[in-house]
Amino acid sequence: MTPIADIGSFNAAREAGMAKLQPAAPRIGVGMGTCGRGNGAEEVYRAFAEAIEAHGLDIRLAAVGCFGACSEEPLVNVWIPGQPLVILRHVHSADAARILADVHQGRIPPDLAWCKIEEWDHITARIRYGAGFPELPQWSEIPFFHGQKKIVLRNCGLISPDDIDEYIAVGGYQALYKVLIDSRPEMVIEQVKAAKLRGRGGAGYATGLKWEFLAKAKDPSKYIVCNADEGDPGAYMNRNEIESDPHSLLEGMIICGYVTGTQQAIVYVRAEYPLAVHRLTRAVEQAREYGILGPSVLGRGVKFDIELVEGAGAFVCGEETALIASLEGFSGRPRPRPPFPAQKGLDGKPTNINNVETWYNIAPIALKGPAWFTETGSARSAGTKVFSLVGKIRNTGLVEMPLGTPLKTFIYDIGGGGVGECSIKAVQTGGPSGGCIPLEMFDTPVDYETLAQLGSIMGSGGMVVMDENNCMVDIARYFIEFTHSESCGKCVPCRVGLDKALDVLNGFTKGAGNSAQLALLDELGRMIRDTSLCGLGQTAPNPVLTTLRHFRYEFDDHIIARRCRAGVCDSLALSPCENSCPLHMNIPRFLGLLKRGRLEDAFESVILDNPLPASTGRVCQHPCDMRCRRLTMDAAVNMRDVHRFIADSILLSDHFDAMVARVADRKLPPTGKKTAVAGAGPAGLTAAFYLALLGHDVTVFESKREAGGMLRYAIPEYRLPKHVLEREVELIRRMGVKFEFGMPVSSAISLHDLDEQFDAVFLSIGTWKESWVHLPGTELKNVIPALLFLEGVASGSVSQIGRRVAVIGGGNAAVDAARTALRMGADATIVYRRERKEMPAIKEEVDAAEHEGVKLQFLSAPHRIVGDPKGNVRALEIVKTRLGEYDLTGRRKPVPTAEVARVECDAVILAVGETIDLDFARGSGLTLRENGTFVVDRFTLETSRPKFYAGGDVITGASNVSNAMGYGKKAARRMDEALMGVKRFQRLSGGFDASEYEAEPATEIARQRPAELAPAMRVKSDAEVVVGLTRGQASAECGRCLRCDVRA
Amino acid sequence: MPQKRISIRIDGELVSTVEGKTILEAARDAGRRIPSLCHMDGLTDVGACRLCLVDLGGGGRLAPACTTPVQEGQAVITNSPRLLAYRRVILELLLTERNHICSVCVANGNCELQALASALGVTSVRFPYRYPNLPLDLSRDRFVLDQNRCILCTRCVRVCADVEGAHVWDVKGRGIYSRLISDLDQPWASAASCTDCGKCVQSCPTGALAEKGKAVEEMVKQTWQVTNAAERKRAVL
């Protein structure tokens, strides 16, 4: 290649590049960045090459960089002359042949096509591709790309990074040329200052000011350094920038060299980026050949060259004085500042260090001016920043957004929200130097100052999304483990302090820890932050300090309750399923026992953990399913149906009496203490069961005529047959529990009475008051709240409901009401203002409703109920909604449109939620929350009144059966502890011989599904829809368990 | 050329000093001793132990007095409850890092770490001790290196490299696993660079480097001798 020395040779290079970028024949560009290769791009490239050769096709093949959408790799772009550039995603080597065949015909395979680019703004030039493919969306219409402004990433994924001509074709080195020819050097520095460009490595120092210092330094052997030691775990934007577009980096540095009078530059790149090193080496070679680097840049008599130095695997070398030490051949340990590198840097000479990404902004600023640059971004920080959006998020990748964009936008609009059903709870920004930002603060704009205020930093732009399956204590531990291993060891606070902090955090994750250590950790963190020598130590405590600040409850859980809700800290749980179960059932044990055929032992195991196993075996929302490790193989183990089978096999058989006696044998000796339970719902029944087993005298006061609460009066017969519930209640009764029906607390018997007559009281009265929805027309006949309707059906007082029923709501009550209406011979339509996936109801129930013929109407908000002159319901008028902006939790707010529709009906059931009876709550004198639920101590469940405990819906608001039972169990444990002064609960569960259910290798059979009534049969009666597993099925299912409870 | 005289405030008191001095030096001239361990008169400062941190006001950012030059108009706080608390934690961390057993140490009674702990009122340590398994190097004829007592102040490294010019000592490893090594991580006896001058022993603030033949409490360091040698060398150069 001949050096470029004038505009003619410059244009020749540009034309050569354009001929390669947009040849007269089609061109396939395979994304060959590291992430592409990691997903098989090399095989894809090879497949294309082989096929092109084999068929002698006139199709060009190029290896391009990465376009940024990492979750869609391998990405391939296709140029058909005159047509838009099309981006294909998830391309496999097997697809190569048919892609080529299609392209040869001027077509694109529709299943692989993702989006198109008709014209692209490279900032330094505009490239027009063509109009066409009307069926394909524009790239900017794809949610992941929508709102992104590609300044830094302007060329990435489009040009071949290995070819300087392509870089020149899209306007590369034009800025340099312009600066060399037109500008006085000082002007460029003024431009960079006016553009308010701040360092993109994390510190955010004004780049223009740094250049000014360097320009003022008169020493001719001063240096420019590019810090490409990108060390943050989860951050890889610099890697992509260099792999995909190395010349932008060079151009920025050469411009700086010229305007500051510097002649030598070094790029310090981490050795763990071999592809980037390779690309940069090639780019420097090509630049030298063209005379863009060397003794006379572009023939203008300016001397400038760039040397590449590889790091040696130390995160701390990202700190500028450590980087300099490393360049000088010393160990990478930071040095005191002052003196600052701008005065005394590399070899004692004035040195300016900038991060990779900062350099990528220079050519655009030089070419288009500071006014253009400041149009983007926030008041204090102009321009864009590239973020690596990773973690528990649907769309991962590199995202370039204007500074000041709210976090919410990254997570929900661009990222697409959480994976699966999991809810996002935090975002960690800035790598190990940053902090964790909780959901409540997701509307924070992402900028240097705003993040610092939250205790985090922007850093290099890493954004790690975390959901409910991440343990924040473990996250804090992980980051300290990282900084601890990367500490250089020079200063005491970082070297030893982080070691101590890691010890404490390791202890927390293993169940050893106390509150005094929390205080110590906080103090230590602040001390390390304030006294460390360099940025590593000064920022290392940030993840800990922010998680302590925003996620204190998780630390408390680990230390006080010895529980890890996310299920990450193995030492704190038996197994993921046990951990997620509100009753913490020892699931592997009953599966293991049943597998050995020990049905009665399995029942004993189950009943001791869960006194309502047949009911929960039918209606529990099964969190265990979502955590089962077997999910990673095929499908979760069907634990709920197995314990239903075990329960049914005993409760509904003639073994019942014998088993009840066996359980009653476990009762501890009478204690002489008298306890009372208010409410015979799931929470109350559970508490009563355990209190009785613990030897206490138990009386349950219930306002209705029978026990069961929501189980009896809200959940319909076809889901939970009452005779099954009756057996469970009978078992509980035979433990010695006394029931007083028709005795509502506060009218028939007051809290004062309970206080006098009993030693401890558990309040579990639930939420039985319907939430009212304020609609015109609710005063009409046949408008009934769901709970009232279901209760009426259960007690026999309601026998018909009209012929066409509209049900407003999306929870289990709505679905139950609709299916019940069907069985009464009516048509039912569920009307919900959001989308199906947002319905709180259990998914199987919604599916079952649909199979039975319930109509589901979404994005419909109730507007008014229309009646006739006689006061009868004629229709439900709804307003169609559309999904608007995301709220902080990732749900889109339903926004009413102007479209109105009618649902013809003669009855309306309102299922919009249940609340606590506020009159009772206020009259009780207990401390309440704003919504009327009782305030209790999180760990002891005590209310504000001594001796009185509370649990279930009355403290959480409307929830579900197993959650309520979990509180009942916990309350019994705590009440017993308080009454007896000793922890006795574990005495109830001993005596199981582990050798009776030793682990065996799991089988490979598929998940067993219980038989169900045919949909057409179901609505004809109240017969139970889900028949249950057979004995053979249940045994087989037990064999699928991976026995996560067994530890080495 | 005479240095420019400037004024700064130290703990509220107006003090006259000379440009080019560090805050540590200026404070000492004014009769205030700021605690330190990695500083030794005559050697270049590294600001590693962080004991000499002082408060320069305006936001609470702390600066190491040993490497921060005086500046006209500075207002320095050398002692405050916060600074004292931090200094105590640093000492606590040092005491737990390795095995500092004063009662059986040759430097008992003549140890800078021990003296500082006593002066700052550190009578117990809140963090658990690490009890690392660290070796002794008894190979050298006249001297001993006991890693258990080393606080990684690097005074020995600096004195050997800058004053004696032999550069026998350096630090290998990273973080808590850092270790003092002689030559290319070999037994001291085989470190050919060593001239047996003993400056490292005299520079060591604890009993890590000591002379053989000394019993408990007998190793008294003559650090002033090394300082003199260092200053003479600097004057010549």
Next chain:
Amino acid sequence: MIAAGEKIKLATVWLDGCSGCHMSILDLDEGILSVAERADLVYSPLVDTVEFPEGVDVALVEGAVSSLEDASKLQSVRARSRVLVALGDCAVTGNVPAMRNRLPVKQIMQRLYIEGADVNPGVPASGVPPLLAQARPLHEFVKVDFYLPGCPPDPKAILSVLTDVLAGRAPKLPAVKFG
């Protein structure tokens, strides 16, 4: 607080220590008389009591916690004492007993009792309390109210602390050092 005229109940214990701290107590010389005026020594290796009594006001504990027996003794001392003072470096930092902590107990026992034995090699098992994996200071097991470092602590320091406690004041430690 202690009523005037009433004598406080003072106790001293030695765990894994050399008894040097107790010698330091004896080195109070005539100072011990002023202590005896206000305190009764209800338990100590220096007096003739078998069991650590309830209701001790001040317990001075010397030595590190090296064995299971030390640990359980310390729990009982803590439960039965109002104020617990860690006396001497072994109790405060681990000191000499902790020098074994870098090595596994098994290795030490092997070296001492098998390789090092001239006659009857064998690790003693009966009649000796099992060793903990590491000998550690008191505050890692129980809450310590006051620390008195030194090996041994200066008798004057011990006297000063005792005098303060007997007068009902929070003890102010004179300048002390480890070692």
